[in-house]
Amino acid sequence: CVCACVCVCACACESGLCGTSAPETVVPSSVPQPKDDFQEELVIRPLHSGDIYASFQFRTLWDTDFMRENKVSHYRLFPKSLGQVISKFSVRELHISFTQGYWRTMQWGQPFIPSPPGAELWVWFQDSVTDVDATWKELTNVLSGIFCASLNFIDSTNTVQPSASFKPLGIGNVTDHSFLRYATLPREIVCTENLTPWKKLLPCGSKAGLAVLLKSEKLFHSSFHSQAVHIRSVCQDWQCKTTSWELRQTVNSVFDLHNSGQAKREWSLFKMFSRTLTEACPLASSSKLYIDITDNPQVSTSLLSQAVVLGDRRTFSVYDLTQETTFGSVRSLNLLIRWKSNEGEMLRPLLHAERYVAGYGLQTGEIHTLMYNNHPYRSFPVLLLDSVPWYLRLYIHTLSVTSKGKDNKPSYIHYEPSKDRVKPHLLEMLIQLPPNSVTEVTVQFERALLKWTEYPPDPNHGFYVGSSVISSLVPSTVAMDTNSTRERPLFSSFFPCKEESSYFVRIYTEPLLVNLPTPDFSMPYNVICLTCTVVAVGYGSLYNLLTRSFQIEEPNPGLAKRIANVIRKMRGVPPL
């Protein structure tokens, strides 16, 4: 994997070897260096089930133009490997995430940054790209080298081009969906080898700031771990006349109460990460730690702040790591969070989804997707995106959408049929969910028989079908903040907010694991053995019968008779 080199100019002067004047810097271009800015943030939110949710966000902003003629050559806080990827492949937006585990919405609420199990990659290319598919293939190969993941398995059989979902999250007026590509690899494993290059993209690496807490032995011993990289263009200021590039690196982890918490409702930074914080990253302009204390209001810290996030107003206790006083005299910060009692209702998530395979046998089956609208009186639209691999042949004429037992006709359906070994099914529907209801989407399918070389080395594990994506504008109980002038904490400014009464949310369902009819791979060997044996025995016997001549042979006389014959020979008498 490629190391990201961060050039921080430092002059080491010892024993007068340096000259008396400071070394002059060489500025090759005539434009002043664009400004870049780095912020880091950690939000810790205790969940109702006793688990604890930690969300890291590292944001680098850079006012540069990757698309101009002169190549960008001086990188400071922005990692060079990603900058080169953006300029070489004319990327407008890039979102990649690696997740281990499944986010349980009903027990944990909504995540700040949603992600499906496995690896997910979606990219918007610039209008100047002529061959999007070839560029996409090269981009996945380069990213597989940067992140040490097998993203090179992304090809036309698992890439789709959504027609209405995945609108750009950054600045953009043109939304021609032919420049969008989306792919997921539900089988992709996340481990330390993915975290290592991810950490190297940060300006301070994992040496200072909040990233010292990212230790793999604790992070991967969790119920849910997701690391992502999001690159997009954002407004520089409230007038929005100029844009800058934003790189967000996020880590979301949920630590299990019983696994690592020893079943006590008491969490500390040391227990979660086996480290404490000692300093902020020196290159960061802001480094903050937020603890969600909405459910435990009597906290004796000084600094409180409120933020509206995911349709709810939450209170946070804020620790500013750039201040020396935060660390106290021991120069280290370790927070202890203890539950007082078990009471309090969790805000029920308004939108929730499940998916499962029904049916029996290895011939046919049915995919059921259930979407729950838990709002008591408001209905809202959801956009469901399903990408099913070609080896599950969907019978689209059996597609049915029912809410509360009655048929619910989607206002928009887009279906692209699959082609064997070329492309997958794509099904997108815009469905209005009635209030307080369950909407069920069912479609029947038939399992295909693959060619014997197409099976993976462990075919009896099963084959994965990627998660469905449900995008929706959910009504909010609290007025959302559409004002983009104020400095908002990073966790509340990921999805752009256009209206006050609703907020955008994206949910992923479970991936499915289906068994395809698998041949017995030992059969060729068995058949060869059996055939050869039969041929050998049959031909051998026939050959013997045809070519062997038979003659009668006297049986050997017994010992007594032989002695008697010898005596008779001696006597001259004929033998017995």
Next chain:
Amino acid sequence: CALHVICCNAGQFFSSGHTNNWAVLVCTSRFWFNYRHVANTLSVYRSVKRLGIPDSHIVLMLADDMACNHRNPKPATVFSHKNMELNVYGDDVEVDYRGYEVTVENFLRVLTGRLPPSTPRSKRLLSDDRSNILIYLTGHGGNGFLKFQDSEEISNVELADAFEQMWQKRRYNELLFIIDTCQGASMYERFYSPNIMALASSQVGEDSLSHQPDLAIGVHLMDRYTFYMLEFLEDIHPASKTNMNDLFKVCPKSQCVSTPGHRTDLFLRDPGSVLITDFFGSVRKVELTMDAINLTDPIKQMEENPVNGEEQKEVYSYADQLPVSEIIHQKPKQKDWHPPDGFILGLWTLILLVFFKTYGIKHLKHIF
């Protein structure tokens, strides 16, 4: 006098003829009960990295993921000693080929350099004719073959041909081949290219055995040969002068139960003069100079052009995430039923005309 010393040292520095080091470490087994093969490969990776070869010069291929496997009671760790003494996975590992990517085809492509053009650098073996390469293979094997991922095999003839291709393309200076499988010596029997030294953990007809199980993890942690080789390598540091003859003595029959073998007839130098760090480490040759070099004058900062005065009139905005009405109007509504057009009408007229021509006009009254 001092100059003479420097001359001799310089001669010693450049005796082995290589300028860079590469390592290709492959584990070919899948499934949880083959934990020990991954631990073998990772312990060699750890030694090689500790002795100086950087990640960009190591191609690590692991056929299955043991560290983050759901059966692993301590995630993100792979242990080599029981009682969890040594975590060979570490915090800084970079795996280049993992899971289903570890196939015979990919392995041979990495060795011969015939990769598709879009392959990233970390997945390529960019060696030249001055590179010393260490190749380590482990897994399940037999007489003349090595099993990849329980579904395919590589034979010793294929491997020998791949090395010959590497020699013809001048992709290595010297090659050290180590294999830890059952009947491993059969894999190096067929080599015919020069400058290859080979070690194997067992002879033909013998099995390589595993070392010790860990009761908490539930599987065998390492193979014997690699376990004792790791112990041997832990004593090596970048400046040590241990040579290959010591490596040949690692794991005698009393410890290994199988007889390790080695082959040096294709190697030009005497094994006693080959340092361990020639293959396992990346020792940079440093040339000392006492000459003074004049630096050029420092470059002055160029004049800044005045910033473009014209304001951007265009105001940008974020895209709407779920524009419901726009989405609905993307698909035009289905048109209502229209009467059939001219072609259908003409066809029906033709049919009627033919009918009446054949059977006479008197049937017309039955129609109208």
